[in-house]
Amino acid sequence: MSQPVLLFDVIETLFSLQPLRDRMAEEGLGEPYADLFFAQLLRDAFALSATGVFHPFPAIAAGTLKVVLSSAGKAADAPQVKRLLSSFSELPAHPDVAPALAQARSAGVKIILLTNGSADNTRQLVAREGLSALVDGIVSIDEHSVWKPQPTLYQAVCKQFNTPQAETTVIAAHAWDVHGARQAGLRAVWVERQDHYFHELMSAPSGEARTLPEAVSMALIRSGRH
Amino acid sequence: MSQPVLLFDVIETLFSLQPLRDRMAEEGLGEPYADLFFAQLLRDAFALSATGVFHPFPAIAAGTLKVVLSSAGKAADAPQVKRLLSSFSELPAHPDVAPALAQARSAGVKIILLTNGSADNTRQLVAREGLSALVDGIVSIDEHSVWKPQPTLYQAVCKQFNTPQAETTVIAAHAWDVHGARQAGLRAVWVERQDHYFHELMSAPSGEARTLPEAVSMALIRSGRH
Known part of the structure; x- marks a missing residue:
């Protein structure tokens, strides 16, 4: 039996957007x-994807x-945009992230972060929080030049780690991330963070959790490691 | 020479979202x-599109x-959602719409509305504003089961009206609509409404206008009807 793989989404799932909120509030944008x-950044990225055009997260974010x-x-001048976007390098981990990753580590599963952001920035966020030893790999959409939730991306990542979907x-x-994963034939657990209602037209998750450790438990039960 | 065709986007381009803003404000959501x-509604629709799943505007809007x-x-109960969504049937035309459509009519071009919304709702909005005589046709994505900005949609509509892209x-x-049209080989004029900056990664428009009549003039000049 191959080692089960958990693919964690990064922005909002592991790391909070609070620093971005704070900096925008300082500009009078509460x-x-x-x-x-x-939401507009993702809308724009998905619109570009619909036409087969790929640009990485930081470039689309700057335009949006x-x-x-x-x-x-x-003001939307270069220094202003740079100042606000720099908050993406300071996102703190949600308090339940370290226990959840430790729990997954104990269960012997492979822990991969799969992000629409850049690999370098994600690596830095992980290191800042002292989580590097709990993460086996970081995959950015940049490696595959395809944004989530395109099903081909999830399939390519499974192939990359030699793990059955x-x-x-x-x-x-x-x-929308759960939906893409499910459409690609993977399992997907939804963790309740900023949203408290799962969009009824998106493919239903394999499980719905209130916290990240609960999500990991659900994933482990389903993979027979619990 | 075939009759030139102008494809007008509907929500925000012709009709203002102000009634939706007003009703949300009544709920304390300014x-x-x-x-x-x-933005989230479009993000969700584009995410579904990325997986080849089509649902019409009203269904996605309700979930989002x-x-x-x-x-x-x-409260997100059914009566509340219905009340807020009913504002889509009350959107008023921007003040420059009637003059712009009259100008296009005088120039002898075909005036088609191409909307991510429903055809019925669009027909009602047009009739409420007394604009029916200025519109030659209304095409909803429902007819083709594909959301803008997927290039195949713009191409299918050109084929439908027998007009060269x-x-x-x-x-x-x-x-994102301009981008999709340009990627599909059409011309596209961007009219400045809610946005005042054209996203630098989207395919550049054939022209940028401050008002709808100016946009029509640009389209007519380029089609040799001015």
């Missing part, structure tokens, strides 16, 4: 402007942020 | 919650609205 920016700032009547579990706070 | 909802309301700690112009307030 909640939910950070959420608006992040200029749109959001301009529409809100704020039906034995591999995505853990994510986003319904 | 700006930019309507924009957040609309429940997510947004729940996350904001508001390079002689057909999309007029839209959304950069």
